Amino acid sequence: MNLKKNINKYLISLITIVFLFTGVGCSDSSSSSNSGAQQNAVAATQKQEETKSPIKLDKAVVTKHVDGDTVYVKLEDGTETKVRFIGVNTPESTTKHEQYGEEASSYTKSQLLGKTVYLEKDTSDTDQYGRLLRYVWLEQPKEINENEIRTKMFNSILALNGYAEQSTYPPDVKYADYFKKFAAEARQNSRGLWAINSNGTTKGDGIAAPNTSSSSSSTSNASSSSNNSSAAVQQAPAQQTTQSNNQTATVYITRTGKKYHAAGCKYLRKSQSAISLSDAKAQGYEPCSVCNPPQ
Incomplete structure (x- = not known):
C-alpha cells in the first residue's frame, strides 16, 4: 500500500516537472519569436524609409577621392567604381594644377570619404573614360525642390561654396539651372574660387570681366570720336x-x-x-x- 502511494507521488511529481519545463520552453520560444518579429519589423521600416525617395537612388560608400569632382565608391553589390559628378567642374589638381584645385580636392575628401551616399543617374550612364556619371546625394531627398537640392546634393554644395563652376553637357541637364544659379550666388558672395579673381578658375566661367579703363582714357576716346566725320559717327552704332x-x-x-x-x-x-x-x-x-x- 505504501509502495503504491509512493509510486503515485512520484508520477505526480514527474508530471509536474514535465509540465513546468514545457511551459518554460514555450515561453522561451514565444519570446524568441517576438524578438525575431520585432527585428523584422525594424528592418522592414528601415527599408521602407530608404525607398521613400521620389527618385531612384543607388546606395554606395565613398572609398577614396580623386579630386574635387571625382571619387571612387563601393556599390551595394560590392563593385568599386569611379564616379564623376554631373553638371559641375572643379579646378584640376591631378594631371595639371589650377588655382584652387587642391582646396577643392581637399574639400571633397573631407566631406565624402568614408560616407554613405546616394547616387542618381540622369540620361547617360558613363562618360568616355568609363566613369559613372551621377548626382551625389548626402541624404535621400523627401521631394525634389530647391531646398532639398541645395542642402542635400553634393554637386550643388560644391557650386554653392565656390569650389565648382557649372559645366553642362547635354543630355544630362536635369539640374543645370540650379547649378547655374548656385554658382552665380557663390560668385556674387566671393566664395571659394571666386575669391581668387573675377573669372573664378583659370578657365573662367564665360562671364566677361568688367571694363577697368581709366577715366582719362575714356575722355581721350570721347575727344577723338568727336573729331570723326558725321558718316563715321553714323556707322558706329551699326558696328557696335x-x-x-x-x-x-x-x-x-x-x-x-x-x-x-x-x-x-x-x-x-x-x-x-x-x-x-x-x-x-x-x-x-x-x-x-x-x-x-x-x-
Whole structure:
C-alpha cells in the first residue's frame, strides 16, 4: 500500500516537472519569436524609409577621392567604381594644377570619404573614360525642390561654396539651372574660387570681366570720336550692334578639345554643347579652321 502511494507521488511529481519545463520552453520560444518579429519589423521600416525617395537612388560608400569632382565608391553589390559628378567642374589638381584645385580636392575628401551616399543617374550612364556619371546625394531627398537640392546634393554644395563652376553637357541637364544659379550666388558672395579673381578658375566661367579703363582714357576716346566725320559717327552704332550680335551668336563645343564650331561641323560629336561665342572665348576656346564659325 505504501509502495503504491509512493509510486503515485512520484508520477505526480514527474508530471509536474514535465509540465513546468514545457511551459518554460514555450515561453522561451514565444519570446524568441517576438524578438525575431520585432527585428523584422525594424528592418522592414528601415527599408521602407530608404525607398521613400521620389527618385531612384543607388546606395554606395565613398572609398577614396580623386579630386574635387571625382571619387571612387563601393556599390551595394560590392563593385568599386569611379564616379564623376554631373553638371559641375572643379579646378584640376591631378594631371595639371589650377588655382584652387587642391582646396577643392581637399574639400571633397573631407566631406565624402568614408560616407554613405546616394547616387542618381540622369540620361547617360558613363562618360568616355568609363566613369559613372551621377548626382551625389548626402541624404535621400523627401521631394525634389530647391531646398532639398541645395542642402542635400553634393554637386550643388560644391557650386554653392565656390569650389565648382557649372559645366553642362547635354543630355544630362536635369539640374543645370540650379547649378547655374548656385554658382552665380557663390560668385556674387566671393566664395571659394571666386575669391581668387573675377573669372573664378583659370578657365573662367564665360562671364566677361568688367571694363577697368581709366577715366582719362575714356575722355581721350570721347575727344577723338568727336573729331570723326558725321558718316563715321553714323556707322558706329551699326558696328557696335554687329559686334554685340557676334558675341551672343551660338557656337558649339565638345567634351574634349579646345575649339568651338559652327552647327553641322564634321568635328562635332554627339556630346556637343551649345554655348555663346563670348562664353567660348572666355573659356579659352579657339575657332575651328574647317567650319569657319563666327569670330
